[in-house]
Amino acid sequence: MADRPVSRTGKDSDGDITSLCNPGDFWSPRKKDDAINDIESGVHTYYVPWTSGRTPIRVVNGASGKYLRTDRDQTDRNNLNDLPDC
Structure with a gap:
């Protein structure tokens, strides 16, 4: 298993x-689908490194299917959207 840092998102x-x-x-x-499979099967974990620590990326079941998100702060925004494009 690898613990993979994520600095950008597509x-x-x-x-x-x-x-x-x-x-x-x-x-x-x-x-996305491969990362979801990695997380759910426990093959790999993904996280966003911040200067104040790290935030795990998790799989969420949404109205239109599974998606990836982080919860770095107390907002309901997905902080992955804040990362620069790949």
Whole structure:
């Protein structure tokens, strides 16, 4: 199992996360569905490193299916949207 840092995200035209990225890492970019499978099966974990610590990326069951998100702060916003594009 690998613990993979994420510094960028791919997004579609609606702003939905489509991939996780960390430039220079062999696994990057990782498609959303593959990352979801990695997390749910326990093969890999993904996290966002911040200067104040790290935030795990988790899988959420939404109205339109599974998606990736973080909960870095007390807002209901998905902080993955704040990362630069891949």
